[in-house]
Amino acid sequence: MIPTPLPNALFTSEGRLQPAAQELLQAAWGHPLAELAETRWLPASQLPPLHAVLKVQGFVAITLGPYIYYIEEHARTLRFEDWFELLVHEQVHRRQIGRHGTAGFYLRYGWLALRHGYRQHPDEVEARSTEARNLLLFTDEKGTTVGHLLLGTETRAADEQNRIAKLRNTGKAWRASRVRA
Numbered sequence: 001m002i003p004t005p006l007p008n009a010l011f012t013s014e015g016r017l018q019p020a021a022q023e024l025l026q027a028a029w030g031h032p033l034a035e036l037a038e039t040r041w042l043p044a045s046q047l048p049p050l051h052a053v054l055k056v057q058g059f060v061a062i063t064l065g066p067y068i069y070y071i072e073e074h075a076r077t078l079r080f081e082d083w084f085e086l087l088v089h090e091q092v093h094r095r096q097i098g099r100h101g102t103a104g105f106y107l108r109y110g111w112l113a114l115r116h117g118y119r120q121h122p123d124e125v126e127a128r129s130t131e132a133r134n135l136l137l138f139t140d141e142k143g144t145t146v147g148h149l150l151l152g153t154e155t156r157a158a159d160e161q162n163r164i165a166k167l168r169n170t171g172k173a174w175r176a177s178r179v180r181a
Contacts, residue, residue, distance in 0.1 A: 010083055015041040021087075031091045039094060044069040061086060063093040065102060092127040 010021045017025070022036040044051040044062075047069065054062060054071050060078075061070040068090045078086065097105045112121050 011041060015042075018088075025087060025091065031095070032087075035094055035098070036091065038066045039091070040066060041068050041070060043072050045072060063090050063097070065097065066094070068094075088130055089127045092130050093123065096123050096126070114118055136159060143176070 010018055014017060017036050018037060025031045025036055026033050045055050050062070050069055051071070054060075054069070055073075059071070060074040060170055061068050070086075099105075100108055109121070109123055112123065116122065118124060
């Protein structure tokens with residue numbers, strides 16, 4: 001078990017995405033389910049040199065193949081909704097690795113970092129500019145996702161009201177959170 005601040009609604013104790021979170025990311029942003037299932041989120045403190053570099057650079061996370069290492073101190077400050085932004089951002093890097101191959105991605109990334117810096121790096125620009133959508137998550141008192149609704153469609157208001165009415169009829173406690181990623 002990983003003793004970290006990963007939200008239970010998103011991650012298993014082994015650092016893998018919960019099936020419901022995988023389905024949300026796949027439906028909302030088109031990430032392949034197989035890729036999402038194999039991704040592991042691990043504390044960077046497991047690799048002390050990497051942890052030190054990330055802290056000095058001020059990064060929250062880094063993608064290394066199927067592993068995404070994150071700084072625990074930063075993770076503690078993230079709101080539940082912020083995790084979705086980070087998930088989407090890092091999964092875009094996973095997709096870039098798939099596109100260029102592992103070695104090709106890191107060689108290309110290093111070269112482009114020298115030319116453009118971090119903020120203007122084409123891979124970072126792509127990750128930040130991934131299509132933004134709003135997601136309405138419904139979670140129970142334990143933080144487990146009990147329902148979701150992708151917003152931004154013409155039927156948004158009616159869909160949202162129907163989903164809320166169904167949840168009210170279950171008699172269970174829940175809360176709704178808007179996620180923009």
